[in-house]
Amino acid sequence: MAEVKKQRFMALTGNGAAVEALRQIDPHVFAMFPITPSTQIPEWMEKLISEGNVRTRMIRAESEHSAISAAHGAALTGARVVDASASQGIALKHEILYITAANRLPVLMLVANRALSGPINIHADHSDTMGSRDAGWIHIYAENVQEVYDTTVQAYRIAEHSDVLLPIIVGFDGFTVSHALSLVNLIDDADVKDFIGTPHPPYSILNTDTPMTFGAFALQDYYMEYRYQMREAMNNALSVIEDVGREYGEKFGRTYGPIDPYFVDDAEVVLVVIGSTAATIKDVVDILRAEGKKVGMLRVRSYRPFPTKQIRNALKNAKIVAVLDRADSPGTPNGPLFADVSMSMLNMLNPPWVTGAIYGLGGRELLEDQIREYYEAFHVRWTEYPEPGTYVGLRE
Amino acid sequence: MPIGGVIPDAGNSRQYHTGGWGKATPKIDYEKCKLCMLCWWFCPDGVFSINDGRVQINLDYCKACGICARECPPNFNAITMASKKEVT
Numbered sequence: 056m057a058e059v060k061k062q063r064f065m066a067l068t069g070n071g072a073a074v075e076a077l078r079q080i081d082p083h084v085f086a087m088f089p090i091t092p093s094t095q096i097p098e099w100m101e102k103l104i105s106e107g108n109v110r111t112r113m114i115r116a117e118s119e120h121s122a123i124s125a126a127h128g129a130a131l132t133g134a135r136v137v138d139a140s141a142s143q144g145i146a147l148k149h150e151i152l153y154i155t156a157a158n159r160l161p162v163l164m165l166v167a168n169r170a171l172s173g174p175i176n177i178h179a180d181h182s183d184t185m186g187s188r189d190a191g192w193i194h195i196y197a198e199n200v201q202e203v204y205d206t207t208v209q210a211y212r213i214a215e216h217s218d219v220l221l222p223i224i225v226g227f228d229g230f231t232v233s234h235a236l237s238l239v240n241l242i243d244d245a246d247v248k249d250f251i252g253t254p255h256p257p258y259s260i261l262n263t264d265t266p267m268t269f270g271a272f273a274l275q276d277y278y279m280e281y282r283y284q285m286r287e288a289m290n291n292a293l294s295v296i297e298d299v300g301r302e303y304g305e306k307f308g309r310t311y312g313p314i315d316p317y318f319v320d321d322a323e324v325v326l327v328v329i330g331s332t333a334a335t336i337k338d339v340v341d342i343l344r345a346e347g348k349k350v351g352m353l354r355v356r357s358y359r360p361f362p363t364k365q366i367r368n369a370l371k372n373a374k375i376v377a378v379l380d381r382a383d384s385p386g387t388p389n390g391p392l393f394a395d396v397s398m399s400m401l402n403m404l405n406p407p408w409v410t411g412a413i414y415g416l417g418g419r420e421l422l423e424d425q426i427r428e429y430y431e432a433f434h435v436r437w438t439e440y441p442e443p444g445t446y447v448g449l450r451e
Numbered sequence: 452m453p454i455g456g457v458i459p460d461a462g463n464s465r466q467y468h469t470g471g472w473g474k475a476t477p478k479i480d481y482e483k484c485k486l487c488m489l490c491w492w493f494c495p496d497g498v499f500s501i502n503d504g505r506v507q508i509n510l511d512y513c514k515a516c517g518i519c520a521r522e523c524p525p526n527f528n529a530i531t532m533a534s535k536k537e538v539t
Contacts, residue, residue: 267460271457
């Protein structure tokens with residue numbers, strides 16, 4: 056194994072870790088609009104700019120929609136562009152998100168996941184990015200501050216890959232991760248520069264030798280072909296996410312992939328989750344394992360592209376799969392993660408029984424006792440399989 | 452096929468003859484036309500030009516919207532919209 060480089064440590068919050076990664080990446084343009092809990096990212100970036108520590112040009116747009124539009128315009132030149140947002144900001148950007156992906160622009164968006172209104176709420180919830188899950192952006196969700204840093208460093212490598220060329224969202228729970236101080240293992244500036252390389256966009260709007268039309272109209276005769284190209288690119292993104300995560304591990308000691316399995320191999324019951332709550336579930340898994348119970352956890356890190364094969368493989372020995380969604384899709388059995396996991400289980404020879412629950416909306420924390428109780432609701436009392444759509448942690 | 456909806460040949464909209472969309476065509480009465488060029492000003496497709504001292508219309512791109520006929524000053528009324536069969 057290659058020698059893992061000696062690294063340095065710093066106490067950072069999720070937002071701070073994202074900014075530290077951006078400082079090292081030094082993107083050309085940051086197009087921003089403030090929204091809690093992501094505001095600190097462009098704020099602290101501005102401080103770095105004013106100190107001359109980065110060459111990033113900041114565009115202070117008049118709205119979230121304008122911010123992503125400005126990012127889109129800047130990205131057409133081939134520049135490395137970043138935006139940061141949450142909640143209503145993502146919702147306001149919605150129409151442009153589809154266009155940025157369709158124009159195949161590798162824009163990075165950092166999202167401190169926050170509940171969509173109503174009621175108005177500023178705390179952790181996945182409804183914001185889930186609301187735009189079909190836009191064609193890559194979605195990678197970080198569990199903790201360390202992963203926010205590591206994933207931000209990996210982001211442009213994934214997005215700019217010639218087989219991908221899609222914009223990327225790096226999501227992390229608002230306040231729970233964005234504002235929690237953690238000890239972060241950092242990489243040297245030179246190593247980050249080396250890892251991300253220089254962008255090689257296939258086209259640039261600044262190229263006047265071969266002028267082209269960008270963002271054109273397409274009638275019935277071509278629209279579908281452009282969309283098919285995006286589907287292919289998303290499929291390619293899965294192996295790129297694996298490769299980049301593996302390379303990162305070889306160089307810096309922390310390996311990442313589309314999923315983060317925890318004791319799933321011989322697990323009878325597996326809890327599937329996105330984001331920081333995975334850490335709490337891991338603690339409960341440890342307690343239950345100590346009691347001899349065969350339980351495991353699967354954290355989905357890459358939600359788009361959805362790692363169907365990897366999930367099927369991880370859950371192939373499970374008897375019961377319980378998907379915990381931090382966003383609801385009222386009128387359907389559970390939330391978006393449940394829908395995608397269920398789809399993955401289709402056509403399996405011996406599929407596990409899949410159920411789900413909704414938790415943590417509006418930032419309500421999921422406690423260990425509640426996880427344990429939920430686990431016992433169906434596992435201990437085998438004959439009583441709860442239907443999906445239960446809200447865990449609701450007031451009685 | 453290029454990705455991202457990019458059209459690599461610059462200005463290839465010229466190849467798309469939108470003139471085929473129109474059901475009518477502007478008919479210029481050269482006795483009445485005073486070359487004020489208001490038709491050129493208002494045309495959304497820029498099909499007007501002057502050739503041999505006369506106003507010409509590029510029928511490849513005229514969509515027969517009729518704005519030129521409407522804007523030609525009432526004193527002149529040099530443009531009327533006629534059916535394509537009549538003019539060509």
